[in-house]
Amino acid sequence: MTVEPGAILSESVLQKIEAEAGKYPTRRAAVKSALRYAQAEHGWINEDVVSAVAEVLNLERIEVFEVATFYDMFYTRPVGRFPVRVCTNVSCLLRGADGIMDSLCERLDVEAGETTADGRFTVFPAECLGACGGAPMMSVADDYHENLSAEDLDAILERYR
Amino acid sequence: MDAQATVTIVIDGREVEARPGSMIIEAADAAEIYIPRFCYHPKLSIAASCRMCLVEVEKAPKPLPACATPVADGMVVQTRSATAVEAQQGTMEFLLINHPLDCPVCDQGGECPLQDQAMGYGQGFSRYREGKRAKAPLDLGPLVATAMTRCIHCTRCVRFGREIAGAIELGATGRGEQMTIETYLNGNGSVDSEVSGNIIDLCPVGALTSKPYRFTARPWELLSHSGVSPHDSLGTNITVQTAHHAVKRVMPRVNESINECWISDRDRFAYEGAECDDRLTEPMVRRREGLAETSWEEALREASAAMQSAAESADAGLAALIHPISSVEECFLLQKIMRGLGSDHIDHRLFQRDFSDDPAAPAYPGLEVPLTDIEPLKGLLLVGCNPRKEAPLLALRIRKMVSQGGMVGAVGPRALDANFDVAVQQCVDPSRLPGALLRLVEKLGATDTELATALQAHPAKNVNGDGPQDHALAELLTQAGSDGAIILGQNALNHADGAALRLAAAKLAQLTGMRLGVLAPANSAGAWWAGAVPHRLPEGVPSKGTGANALEMTDHNVHTALVYGLEPAIDHADPVRLNAMLERAQKVIAFSAFRSAVPDQADLVLPITPYTESSGTFINCNGAMQFSRAALAPRGNSRPGWKVLRVLGNFLSLPDFDYDDISQVSEALKTPPAVTMRPASTDLQNPNQSANERAIAQEAFSLIGELAIYQTDPVVRRSPALAKTRDGLTAKSCRLHPEDLTARGLTEGSEIQVAGGHHRATLQVVADSGVTPGCISVFLGTLETAAFGADVALTIKAVD
Amino acid sequence: MSPICEIRVCLPPEGVDSPWTLASYRERGGYQAWERVLRNQTPREEIIETIKSSGLRGRGGAGFPTGLKLSFMPRDGVGQKYIVCNSDESEPGTFKDRDILRFNPHQVIEGMALAGYAIGATVGFNYIRGEYYEPWQRFEAALAEAREAGLLGDDLMESGIAFELHSQRGAGAYICGEETALLESLEGKKGQPRFKPPFPAQVGAFGKPTTVNNTETLASIPPIVRNGPDWFAKIGVENSGGTKIYSVSGHVNRPGNYEVPMGIPFRDLLVLAGGVQEGRALKAVIPGGSSVPVVPADTIMECTMDYDGLAQAGSALGAGSVIVMDETTCMVEVLERISYFYFVESCGQCTPCREGTGWLYRMIKRIRSGAGTDEDLDRLKSVADRIEGRTICALGDAVAWPVQSFLKHFRHEFEAMIPSREAA
């Protein structure tokens, strides 16, 4: 089965993939970037994305899928528009990450791992995100929010619409 | 190699010589000191991940994996010290915590390295109290059964696909404890490579097992018999395993010079065909009501009577066709009978269409380059050859060659969907194939004046100037020189202008110093050497008479026709003409293992056994003569063909037919000399007018006809498992270039009516950009398609 | 007693406006070393020697002498070589590289250029953990500035010397911080560590000789080349040259990064970080990121924060990630969390790690839920022992050490969770 990548990925994504592939001696080295760009466009790594990325980088789909399932930041099932990752690792745990997680889930009316009814957020418990100096912390999409308290959460979430 | 090419290490107190750079485990294996292992396999890359092979190495602070630790002079290794054993036990404990321990219901039970090593290195009780992991089953198609909960993540199967098979189908997804061996979108991705069954042997636990074999026997009940697989010309060494009077499975037998430790799926699963219900078990004779069972005595008497009178009759008398899957003994005895009765009308070249170069032909077809010398080749030219489907293990050798930097060029009627990189690919309409080769001959500097004549006789003259890839191909050939080889496959061998192709290839080999080869089907080499061709007696001696070849025969008025091991409606280039010939014959004698393979015209049916129930010798593409032992007693009253022929010889009172033992038959033949494919002359003058001058109707598509991988002989054709593979399922389809499809308003998957000179059929159409535009590819070898074999072009039309 | 204060070598001085810009970096002497090398075509060996005698050791965790590592690269001029910066920073408790990238990206670029030049690499890659979006943006902006200024590219300053540099983002996998997993990931594969030998200096990125160094290690190189090796060596202590950024987190009043001389007493570092939160008593410290053994309060209070000091305390400097735990901390809970981390981050190839991490985590979880038995404690230790030293990469050790050390120092807390025998 062959796919036409242009029917799945936008021209700008295809261009970005080419630019990235140009940096390395092998096209394959661009696979994480390609998946990231494609995911930004499609929301998650669906079958079409796997096929298109495989086609563009001259890989088999299983090779792309292996990569997509190895890394936490690729979603192989649908997720909310803004993934929320609450660090629950040691340094954050010591400074109240559990409380943040609980109150976030309560506010969004979800369990950990679930997506809000409006499709905006999916809440993930996360491993250390490298901001332990600002514990407890979480990331929403690409942004870090540090030194959290339960009271801050509403205002932060408001920024993502 | 320089002289100081070894180092000395001490393993368990024994001094062992080892190659520098080799791993401890290799040295230990060579010294027959067993180190437990799961992920290590000598033919695969080193993963060093299962950690079962941990050993103690003096001065190393911790146990080291023997599979990945290079030897060093003076190294002292302990494989059974307290430290080593503790480490091995540790690994074993980890492997077992998530393993189901369902040995009593597991197909691997009794031959399971995990089970065996658990006995040797396990603890006998489990300290694991937590929940066990379970994995969803995986559908890998008709050949391989799975129980993924048993998987121990050694990744041998994954590495095999990527490194050996060149089919990236299985992967290890996810990470950590959740790592899963699967295909992409389970079910959507069965394993379809021609060698996928090898993962069954590679899997050290019962996660991947043989689907056809599953639950039919336990390993300790099986009896093993060494055989040779007859389905292609490699002579793959196999072990046929039987229980309860049936073949249960076929496994590889290691032979580094031929198949290494692999076998193709065809070699592995074809036995199912031999075990089918369609088997003939009694001789039969035509009575007024039709065919009726009879005794061997009567059948042989009738056969000899018919053959005697044929020999005495005025017309063409006696003619015999024999399938090349037959053994050397069968070919030899059949031709001995024929010649004893004064007939040279015998042939095994069922699909060949051009015989004009017979007088100049070498003693038998094969590859001048030994299989083991393919890997170091610099260049390989494939002419109308698709190794992946014709001889799958040859393709694996070519893969190795390519991974070492060798370059493959291909000229043929369609692009190869190969499991190795093809550097230069020249796709031409079949009618232009000789021209394409002759252009290369010209480019490589043939100054012969005959070249001009030859070029004129072939449609290359219609091509202005060069083909697009000519330059690159010529470059490839010159650079390879004597480190190169040319291999002609099915599409060249059976081409309507086959003689011109063979000649051009020989000329190319002469000009470049490349070695030459023909990949002929099955035991063709044995059939030639045994004299099952009209113009040669055994051992390549020219025959005095003028026998008819497989195609000419069909035009004769034959008195008695012998069809041996073939299905006349399928196994011939022109089954329609063959059918007419059988129709005209007074008597038709069919030697067959299968009821449904017997032609309607048969007057006598002699039930012979397939190779699983018959011993015999096979000569492979490198001239190696190998003996294959019968694994089972004949079913019912069927008998091994060589025995039937021997007794028939006695019935005919022919001299020298008193063989007591099969070995006496093959001993009558000398071992064949090394393969040489050089024809007696490479004078390019080709008196034959090109068959391709035949006009092709405007609307017609040039036919690319070839045997599908699982339709090559009556045995494989009857294997239900192989029929369900992708190759099996698509055997009854036709392929067109997508542009041709669009131009005709057809869509992939739709049914179209395909028509040739004598035959029409409704086939599913597949879009295949590898097919040369203007051509249609049809797999022969099925009842629906075989009759197209005689055509040069086909017309198509949509079915509404 | 001298006042405890920071010495900033890898982090920019405090109070500087937009320290990540080229202009700001140049004001601090940035790129002088690189330009001097380009101008003088300094012999490569000289740079390696300078780094060797500075006493710089790898800041990524293992503390391997950096100059020595650079000298492992093949000397012959033929073939492509690479310098790779490890900015994957995922070890729990570590957050220093993030700040270097955010606030001082040019120094990483200059460090990579110098190290690349020293080993004969004309191309470098900085592998930045996927979650670090802002740091990656800053680094990319700095790359653009450096290219624009003719500090990266071909034939720099008409010296005939070329150095090109790219960043690649990770995608969320701790194991990609392990250098060979990083190389696999860089090549577009799953981040599964490679068995060594061969080492990256022989077969590294894309099959070519490669040196991998941590961000902080590479950021230390420009000031060393600029100010000389002695200057750097003298900041630190014997065997541990220079400054170190300590990422202090957990129960302290002022968590954060503190760049101070190597060998600073833990006591002083604690003061810098504002002391234990709410004036509580210190219970224990994990001094080098979650992978290193935990050290009880009384031992750590007497300890200096350098390779030798922490080794004497039965632990390791690791990445200098200091996780402080006060008297209220439940050590079983902390170990459960740490074990869970390794369980979900194991790449899955080695049997002991793939199977053992889950086993450990489940046992600890069961103990914490009150369903543990006496045998479980010995079994924890024995399972950890069977992972340690038996795997392809050091993650196996990282799994084992916390379990072993928590049990050694805080066994009573685990025992307290096991239902009493008479109840059983």
Ligand SMILES: Cc1cc2nc3c(=O)[nH]c(=O)nc-3n(C[C@H](O)[C@H](O)[C@H](O)COP(=O)(O)O)c2cc1C
């Ligand atoms: C499981 C594991 C994770 C690691 N993570 C990191 C990391 O995030 N950053 C890092 O610089 N080194 C990490 N390392 C160490 C690297 O393998 C490597 O030693 C280091 O990047 C070398 O750089 P250096 O010599 O400058 O310290 C890790 C090692 C292991 C075993």
Ligand code: SF4
């Ligand atoms: S120790 Fe664990 S993380 Fe490291 S290579 Fe082995 S399985 Fe992967």
Ligand code: FES
């Ligand atoms: S056989 Fe050596 S680690 Fe698997």
